[in-house]
Amino acid sequence: MTRTKRDPAERFWEKVNKNGPAPAERPGLGPCWIWEAGKTAQGYGGFHPTKYELELAHRWSFKYHGGELEPAYVVDHLCRNRTCVNPAHLEQVTNEENLRRGRGYRLSNGMDDHCINGHRYTEINTYRNPNDLTDIRCRQCARERDRTRVKRQKAA
Numbered sequence: 001m002t003r004t005k006r007d008p009a010e011r012f013w014e015k016v017n018k019n020g021p022a023p024a025e026r027p028g029l030g031p032c033w034i035w036e037a038g039k040t041a042q043g044y045g046g047f048h049p050t051k052y053e054l055e056l057a058h059r060w061s062f063k064y065h066g067g068e069l070e071p072a073y074v075v076d077h078l079c080r081n082r083t084c085v086n087p088a089h090l091e092q093v094t095n096e097e098n099l100r101r102g103r104g105y106r107l108s109n110g111m112d113d114h115c116i117n118g119h120r121y122t123e124i125n126t127y128r129n130p131n132d133l134t135d136i137r138c139r140q141c142a143r144e145r146d147r148t149r150v151k152r153q154k155a156a
Contacts, residue, residue, distance in 0.1 A: 008049040009064060012057070015047075016085055023079035023089075032079050033061075033086040043082040061085035067092065074098050117141055 020032035035045030035057040045057025062075045065087035069075070076098045079089040093101075113121055115138035127142070129135035 012047055012049075012060065012064070015057075018086075020081075020084065020086075023081060026079060029079055029086075029089055031086070032081045032084040032089060034081075035083045035085050039083065045083050045085060057085050058082075058090055061087055062090045062092070076101060115141055 015035060015037040017034045017036050018031065020034040022031050023029055035047075037057075038046045040046050040056070047055050047057045047060050049055055049060065056075075058077065059069065059075050063069060067075075067087070067090070070092060072094065073092045074095050076091050076093045077084055077089055078091055079086070081089070084090075115121065117138070117140075119125060119138045119140040121136075121138065125139050127137040127139050129137075
């Protein structure tokens with residue numbers, strides 16, 4: 001029995017759900033196309049165009065739809081969803097610009113005043129990791145997460 005090689009594009013698109021949610025912060029972008037296969041440790045989709053290659057799924061989608069990858073640039077998610085491969089949500093920018101757009105930069109420079117769950121960032125409610133200045137977290141979310149963990153552990 002001989003196996004025929006399947007087209008990488010065919011394999012890629014069968015791993016994508018084009019009916020994802022529209023980004024809450026930018027609903028005008030339309031729905032995210034969610035990568036539903038393997039992911040990297042950082043949460044990005046990982047695609048194997050060949051047996052020995054690994055490419056980030058959003059970068060592969062960007063190139064597939066005619067985008068030319070410039071060496072000094074990265075592909076940024078306008079929707080802030082790392083698993084999205086919708087080419088309308090992807091833009092090539094400098095790494096500096098990509099970092100500037102990220103949540104860590106926005107929080108540390110006072111551009112956001114609420115966490116994703118709506119809790120206000122105040123001096124008391126904000127944790128800043130001393131080893132990573134972009135790592136800023138909501139203490140109220142952490143407390144609620146910890147309470148849920150304790151309840152699950154007691155129930156088990």
